[in-house]
Amino acid sequence: MTTRATTATTTPQPGTAPAPVLDATDVRTVFHTPRGPLQAVDGVGLALAEGETLGIVGESGSGKSVLGRTLMGLITDGPDTTVSGTVLLGGRDVHALSPAGRRALWGTEVAMVFQDPMTSLNPVKRVGTHLTESIRLHQGLGRREARDRAVGLLRQVGIPEPARRARQYPHELSGGMRQRVVIAMALACGPRLLIADEPTTALDVTVQKQILDLLQSLARDLRMATVLISHDLATVAGRTDRVAVMYAGRLVEHGPTAEVFARPRHPYSSALIASVPRLDMPPHTLLPAIEGRPPHLLDPPPGCRFAPRCAFATERCTTESPLPAGHDGPGTVACHHPLGAAEEAAV
Structure with a gap:
């Protein structure tokens, strides 16, 4: 098994650390609406090494899912969207690639597990077809070899009677089974990076644990870098190496x-x-409970965006934005008055 790569939070030894699987710098995503520009992601920087798991947490509307889609290249520059910054996947800038170049990365370099498996699956296609399409496209296998590979993937994600399930339609499976199919689709072509966006939404608690355990074991066995997006802190607490906290489109702690x-x-x-x-x-x-409401991103407050709800805010917080929390240290925070700073200064 490959030795675990040095993560972005440690100092690599010269000549020993490979390039990170994901290296994102100053990522910004702006949606142009009739009411004005809405900056859903504002200056986020992240890095992720092989076999490492990063949790992204925050309230609903904080920009977590938009960030995940931007990192994957699903959101790009267009008439209603502006994307800037650099997102390197395996050393290649996702947003500098052509649409065909990005499609070539999806499945082989990066894959995504979406929130609702039912909307990720075509109701008129059999389960096996969902898997064999990408296998034949990216790996060039014949029909029979692709079918055998699909059955093996269903077995790998813990679906009983995989050959029979491959012939069924999505509506014939339970929610947990459908989510396992979506995970199998994501793993079909051996991606180096897996982005799981709220992968346990609308599932029973016991099924949630099974899905999270499955993702954790697959990431460990396959040495995948994994981004786990969730609003549930308990989901990421014991299953990630690092955590990034988002608020109003910005990274506030990492x-x-x-x-x-x-x-x-x-x-x-x-x-x-x-x-x-x-x-x-x-x-x-x-x-x-946190008093107040998150700011509207069409008209965010000046300075620190959390200042209107923060018990420690000063005048400086309302006028001056703190430096963003990036991936350039063992722990960084975007705050003028970080908790514990006085105790650290006294030591």
């Missing part, structure tokens, strides 16, 4: 998962973690 959860430095990260119920809480304990 660092090793254990450190961020144990000692969050951004007030927003701290408030999110505090809102998660714990087993040691007395019954009927009210969870703390």
Whole structure:
């Protein structure tokens, strides 16, 4: 098995660390609406090494899914959209490629698992056909070899009687089964990067765990880099190496998962973690809530976008934007007054 690559959060030894699977710098996605430009992603930078898992968390509307689609190249420059920054997948700039060049990357270099498996599957095509189409396109296999490969993929993701399931239609499968089919589709051509966007939406709790366990084991066995997008902090807590916290299109904190959860430095990260119920809480304990609402991205506030809801905000926070939290250190935070700064200064 390949030795785990040095991650972007550690200092690589000269000549030993390969290029990251994903290297995104200053990514910005703007939708041009009748009411004006809406900046859904604003200056995000991320890097991901082989076999590493990154969790992206934040409230609904924070830009997580748009970021995932931008990283994959599903959102590009057009009449109603402006995308800027650099997204390197395997050293190639996704947004500098032609549409045909991006399609060649999908499935082989990067793949995505979407929120709702039913909308990802064609209801008039059999399950096996969903898999064999991409296998034959990218790997050049014959019909029989592609079918055998499809059955093997269904078996790999834990679907019982895979040969029979391959002949069925999506509506004949349960929600958990359909999600496993979507995962099998994503793995069909051996991508180096898997982006899972809320992969357990609308699934029962027990099925959610099965799907998350499956993704974790596949990423480990296949040495895939994985981006796990979720609004559920518990989903990423024990399943990711690093976590990136998004708020209003910006990255506000980034660092090793254990450190961020144990000692969050951004007030927003701290408030999110505090809102998660714990087993040691007395019954009927009210969870703390973040006052106010996220800003409207058509007219975001100046300075720090979390300032109107932050208990630690000062005048500087309302006028001056903090430096973005990038991937250039073991833990970075976009805040003028990070939590724990006074204690660190006293040491």
